[in-house]
Amino acid sequence: MNLDKNLLPHHVGIIMDGNGRWAQNQGLIRSAGHLAGVKTLKEIIKTAVNIELEALTVYAFSTENWNRPHTEVDFLMHLFSEYLEKEKRELNEKNVKIHFIGRIDELPESLIKQARDAENMMMNNTGLKFNVATNYGGQDEIVRATQKIARQVNEGTLKVDDIDADIFEAALDTCDSPPVDLMIRTGGDLRVSNFLLWQSAYAEFWFTETPFPNFKPEEFLQALSDFAKRDRRFGSIK
Ligand code: IPE
Ligand code: IPE
Ligand code: MG
Numbered sequence: 326m327n328l329d330k331n332l333l334p335h336h337v338g339i340i341m342d343g344n345g346r347w348a349q350n351q352g353l354i355r356s357a358g359h360l361a362g363v364k365t366l367k368e369i370i371k372t373a374v375n376i377e378l379e380a381l382t383v384y385a386f387s388t389e390n391w392n393r394p395h396t397e398v399d400f401l402m403h404l405f406s407e408y409l410e411k412e413k414r415e416l417n418e419k420n421v422k423i424h425f426i427g428r429i430d431e432l433p434e435s436l437i438k439q440a441r442d443a444e445n446m447m448m449n450n451t452g453l454k455f456n457v458a459t460n461y462g463g464q465d466e467i468v469r470a471t472q473k474i475a476r477q478v479n480e481g482t483l484k485v486d487d488i489d490a491d492i493f494e495a496a497l498d499t500c501d502s503p504p505v506d507l508m509i510r511t512g513g514d515l516r517v518s519n520f521l522l523w524q525s526a527y528a529e530f531w532f533t534e535t536p537f538p539n540f541k542p543e544e545f546l547q548a549l550s551d552f553a554k555r556d557r558r559f560g561s562i563k
Contacts, residue, residue, distance in 0.1 A: 326546045328376060332553035334506035336380040336454075337373070338521050338528065341366065343512025343536030356400040361538035363408055372542040373453055374419045376549070380454040380502040384520050388428065388462030405459060406436050413443045420452030426498035427461030428469075454502050461498075463522030470496035499524055507552045509545075511537040529555045 341362055348358030366383065373381045386401060416423060425440045432440070440459070473496045477483035483492070494500060505521055508528040515532055517525070531548045533540070556563075 326543075326550055328546065328549055329553060330377075333376065333378065333549060334529075334552055335378075335503040336382065336505045336507075336524075337378060337549075338382045338384070338505045338508045338525060339369070340384045340508070340510040340512075340518060340520055341537040341540075342384075342510060342514060342518075344538060346512065347536035347538045355397060356404075358536070358538055359401060359404055363404060365538050365540050367412070368542050369540070369545055370416070370419075370421070370453070370455065372545055373455075374421065376546075378453055380456065382426070382456035382458060382499065382502065382505070382521060382524075384458045384461065384518075386427075386459045386461070387519055388460060388465050389519065391460075402433050402436055406439055409436075409439045409443050413446060416443075416455070417447050417450065420450045421455050422447045422450040422452065423455045423457065424501065426456050426458050426466070428465060429459065431460055456499060456502060458520065462519045463517075464519055466498050467523060469498075494523070497523060504528070507531060507548065509533070509548050511535050511540045527557070527559060529557065 344358030344362040345355035346358070347361065348355050370381070385405065390401075391398060413423070423443050425444065429437060429440060470493060474483065474488060474492065478485055478488075499521070502524075505525045505528040508517075508521070508525050509531045510516075511533055513532075513534040513536075521528075529552055531551060533544065533548075535544060
């Protein structure tokens with residue numbers, strides 16, 4: 326597939342959905358789907374690095390996902406740990422800069438440490454900005470950003486009238502990345518599920534029935550190629 330570099334999105338968000346149903350459809354337990362999802366993610370990252378994408382944010386665990394059975398939540402937390410342990414060296418070699426977004430301080434202690442270690446390891450990398458949304462909720466992020474800003478006002482370092490969209494954006498977890506241009510959701514559902522609410526204000530949406538474990542680089546490239554054909558008007562007219 327021939328992709329025009331100038332027409333690539335700067336920042337892609339992926340709602341990696343459909344793992345559980347993928348597994349259950351084959352008589353496997355839901356966790357088998359999460360395991361398969363990790364394999365897919367590795368391929369997607371490889372592709373993103375190859376095409377020199379600027380930023381990729383993936384939805385790994387939402388603030389609502391705590392409502393799932395303990396066994397599944399535990400499995401996911403272990404899976405994130407294992408993923409980091411196994412992959413961080415290779416990500417680093419690929420010049421990827423990993424960053425965790427969401428309420429990281431509420432994750433298991435050992436995972437927090439691993440996440441911070443990986444971030445420190447890749448801190449000075451200049452390649453793909455890879456944001457992993459873990460215990461992330463878009464509304465929660467907006468509330469936390471508001472708290473940060475309110476504190477600055479309280480301390481007298483910021484005036485209420487100086488608060489604008491740039492200041493707000495700088496208080497978000499994704500302050501290092503450009504706005505989301507392309508939002509992909511696998512798994513067949515047509516909703517945002519509290520992901521990157523502010524950042525996707527003008528994103529193009531791309532939905533597929535394919536469950537995340539079956540989402541191959543070819544389909545990812547198809548989404549990018551479709552994006553290149555979208556007419557983005559940003560409220561203006563041609
Ligand atoms: C997405 O897949 C992964 C996480 C939410 C962690 P699901 O686990 O939601 O899979 P489905 O949507 O139930 O098939
Ligand atoms: C969104 O998927 C969260 C992640 C992919 C991590 P969900 O499966 O949790 O979303 P809903 O429940 O279908 O909205
Ligand atoms: Mg789901």
